[in-house]
Amino acid sequence: MINVAFTISSLSMGGIERVTTTIANALADQSGFDVTLINLANKEEYFNVRAQHHIKPSRFQYDWWRAKRKLGKLRLFHTDFTWRYWIERLFVGGHYDYIILNPDFFPYFDIVKRLHPESKIYLWMHNNYDVYVGKYYKDVLPQLEHAARESDGIVCLEHYSAKRWKQLNDNVHVIYNPLTLAATGNVSTLQHKVIACTSRLVTEQKGLDYVLNVAEQLPEDWRINYAGDGADRDWMESEISKRHLEQRIRLLGALDDEQLDWHYTQASMFLCLSRWEGFGLVVVEAMSRGLPVIAFDMPAMEEVLQEGEDGILLPMGDTAGVCGTIAKFADNRGLREHYAALSLKRCKDFSITAILHEWILQIFDDIA
Structure with missing residues (x-):
């Protein structure tokens, strides 16, 4: 039996959370694997867990910790309320052949290694190398580089980042994220004068300013349907009103899987104008429904x-x-059909069966 622990900071709505539970659940369904999900939070969970073990704080303990954390910001407590507390508690005990650390855990690599010196510990990089080094971990870069050097291996989503991380660790793997939207067989007819977008509403990363500029120049009768929510929704709504784009952009909010299926199949192309992406799972979702894709050039999109x-x-x-x-x-149905066929063919490479096979082959094969 191979014992594997996946880590997550919560099961709230998000790409890392969805992909991690998808992989952990699929691996748990395989014979010969005993899977544990180590979850630092105990709050509303959007994704089901089928792993054999789900370790998380009790609700009372977690709520009390959060309350003290808020009071700590008011300087009523002087304890350091970082994830360190829960990592030290939740990682005590158990035996794991492999531990897969998600990004929130990288600064605490030494704690995990101290508690589980017997385990092979991998870092799972969910975003672009440059973004981690130059933005997300800029203020704690030595900790990130230390974890990268000392880990037993690194999993990346595309080859550009893998090449960069290989400067610190020879054991680097590229494994794509799987398509997490159910394969229903529904495909767009490419007849609707609609362009689909899907992302969090965060201007800097997702390029909402670019989307607005494009919306001002859409062909007549065409519009953008935008699925997703986020911190910049109010700003986006204000800009739509200011630019009189109410007939050009519809904000649909956060959608569940059934609604996303409708969102894609009622469109005739998909637009991704992000400034950076770790992988672009929503692009794969759109491709699975037969949508042609237009995107800005970046490592993630080059890969997909x-x-x-x-x-x-x-x-x-x-x-x-x-x-x-x-x-x-918009003017050429045949062109849309050509790229739709390419999308449908390419998305097969991201099936959960194909991606799980890569995890087993590349990461767990040495003892599998």
């Missing part, structure tokens, strides 16, 4: 679209090029 073979890649920030491409797709 095979350097532009399976979709249209344009230089970062080139909204004029995006508008021109949309116009070509």
Whole structure:
């Protein structure tokens, strides 16, 4: 029996949470694997856990810790309320052949290693190397680099980041995220004058400013349906009103899987204007429903679209090029059908069966 622990900071709505539970559940369904999900939080859970073990704080303990943490910000407590407390508590005991650390755990690598010196510990990089080093972990970069050097291996989502991390660790693997939207067989007819977008509403990363600029130049009668919610929703709504784009952009809010299926199948192309992505799971979702993809060129999109073979890649920030491409797709049903066929073929590479096989082959094969 191979004992594997996956880590997560919560099971709230998010890409890391969804992908981690998908992989952990699928591995737990395989004979010969005993899977544990170590969850630092005890709050509303959006994803089901089928792992054999789900370790998390009790609700009372977690709520009391959160209350003290809030009071600590008012300087009524002087304890350091970081994740360290729960990591030290939840990792005590158990035996794991492998521990897969998600990003919130990277700064606490030494604690996990001290508590489980017998385990092979992998870092699972869910975003681009440059973003981690230059943005998310800029203030604690030595801790990140230390964890990368000392870990038994690193899992990346695309080859650009893998090449960069290989400067610190020779054992680097590229394993894509799986398609998590159910394969229903529903496919767009490509007849609707709708462009789908899906992301959190966060301007800097997701390029909401670019989306607004493109919306101002859409072909007549075309509109953007935008699925997702986030911190910049009010700003987005204000900009839509200010620019009189109410007939060009519809904000649909957060959608469940059934609603997402409708969102994609009622569109005729998919747009991704992010400034950076770790992988672009929503792009794969759209491809699974037969949508042609238009995106800015970045390592994640180069990987998913095979350097532009399976979709249209344009230089970062080139909204004029995006508008021109949309116009070509809008005027040419045959062009849409050509890229739709490529999308449907490419998305098969991201099936949970294919991705789980890579995890077993690349990470667990040495004792499997």
